[in-house]
Amino acid sequence: MSSTPVKVAVTGAAGQIGYSLLFRIASGALFGPDTPVELRLLEITPALKALEGVVMELDDCAFPTLAKVEIGDDATKVFDGVNHALLVGARPRGPGMERGDLLEANGGIFAPQGKALGEVAADDIRVTVTGNPANTNALIAMSNAPDIPTERFSALTRLDHNRAISQLAAKLGVPVTEIRKMTIWGNHSATQYPDLFHAEVGGRTAAEAVGDQDWLENTFIPTVAKRGAAIIEARGASSAASAASATIDHVRTWAQGTPEGDWVSMSVRSDGSYGVEEGLVSSFPVTVRDGRWEIVQGLEIDDFSRGKIDASVAELASERDAVRALGLI
Ligand SMILES: NC(=O)C1=CN([C@@H]2O[C@H](COP(=O)(O)OP(=O)(O)OC[C@H]3O[C@@H](n4cnc5c(N)ncnc54)[C@H](O)[C@@H]3O)[C@@H](O)[C@H]2O)C=CC1
Numbered sequence: 001m002s003s004t005p006v007k008v009a010v011t012g013a014a015g016q017i018g019y020s021l022l023f024r025i026a027s028g029a030l031f032g033p034d035t036p037v038e039l040r041l042l043e044i045t046p047a048l049k050a051l052e053g054v055v056m057e058l059d060d061c062a063f064p065t066l067a068k069v070e071i072g073d074d075a076t077k078v079f080d081g082v083n084h085a086l087l088v089g090a091r092p093r094g095p096g097m098e099r100g101d102l103l104e105a106n107g108g109i110f111a112p113q114g115k116a117l118g119e120v121a122a123d124d125i126r127v128t129v130t131g132n133p134a135n136t137n138a139l140i141a142m143s144n145a146p147d148i149p150t151e152r153f154s155a156l157t158r159l160d161h162n163r164a165i166s167q168l169a170a171k172l173g174v175p176v177t178e179i180r181k182m183t184i185w186g187n188h189s190a191t192q193y194p195d196l197f198h199a200e201v202g203g204r205t206a207a208e209a210v211g212d213q214d215w216l217e218n219t220f221i222p223t224v225a226k227r228g229a230a231i232i233e234a235r236g237a238s239s240a241a242s243a244a245s246a247t248i249d250h251v252r253t254w255a256q257g258t259p260e261g262d263w264v265s266m267s268v269r270s271d272g273s274y275g276v277e278e279g280l281v282s283s284f285p286v287t288v289r290d291g292r293w294e295i296v297q298g299l300e301i302d303d304f305s306r307g308k309i310d311a312s313v314a315e316l317a318s319e320r321d322a323v324r325a326l327g328l329i
């Protein structure tokens, strides 16, 4: 086992997602069995007592990879020297709400947290935003941390990516491992575009393998895009274990890379690729090597896909304008 722990901050650590996420991180799911981790857990003051209980449970697991746990309600202390920050802490939506409705309640959390990261995080800090609306919250954090390179900020669309793989695998009756090159474009919202024209199954595009444009348009896309709402409707609370699992997948891929011949979906700052306005945090197909992501280039975008991507990007631009009006960026 290497001797220097990787310091991982998790915000909203006493929440639903936190309760699934912390035990996975502590057991080595991000960096493997030979790399110890130090957890830095941020909560609001009233939740610190509950968080102490979670820490007691972490202790009771005696995880060999868990070097240390620190908790607190002061971001500049908790984020000091951290290598990864998983920004989960934010209000979840309830039935009948869109994630964008959370902007006013949650946006304010990410400006001070971005600032604190800029002041005290390690030089190699990588920031993953899960708290909704995740893309625009990542934009807020990034805009408030001008000294951190913009490519170190990301938002989670891996849950949508995993949902798309799972729905497609079920439709085709194949294992999820047969599906490659899934892409979620745009926003983590009902406007997102899960793309079957570049996904591959057994040497064909997924759209060809499905051979059913009606299913693609009227079943697949809305099922993936509205899955979060369906879970809220069924469970009475928003997805938590699957969101934690996707957060693990996202950070592990960022640290360990994408396999040859495949890519993942990550929301990152647009450089203008595929006509997505530069500066927005939008979901793209990315490959990752040596801790650096790159947007996959050269994919052909037909008129159907163009319309879907443009609609989601327009929503991101309007969220950006709203947080600008609130003075958050
Ligand atoms: N991007 C994605 O794919 C997904 C995102 N989410 C989002 O993740 C967020 C968290 O969800 P849950 O864990 O279910 O919510 P939760 O309400 O169970 O937990 C949120 C926690 O954040 C804490 N918190 C609030 N303000 C904070 C601050 N300023 N600093 C630190 N902690 C703070 C709260 O005290 C609470 O313990 C929500 O915004 C939810 O919508 C949920 C599922 C998927």
Ligand SMILES: O=C([O-])CC(=O)C(=O)O
Pocket (backbone or CB within 6 Å): 092, 093, 099, 132, 159, 227, 228, 229, 231, 232, 238, 239, 243
């Ligand atoms: O739908 C929600 O509000 C929670 C979430 O982001 C998801 O499950 O994708």
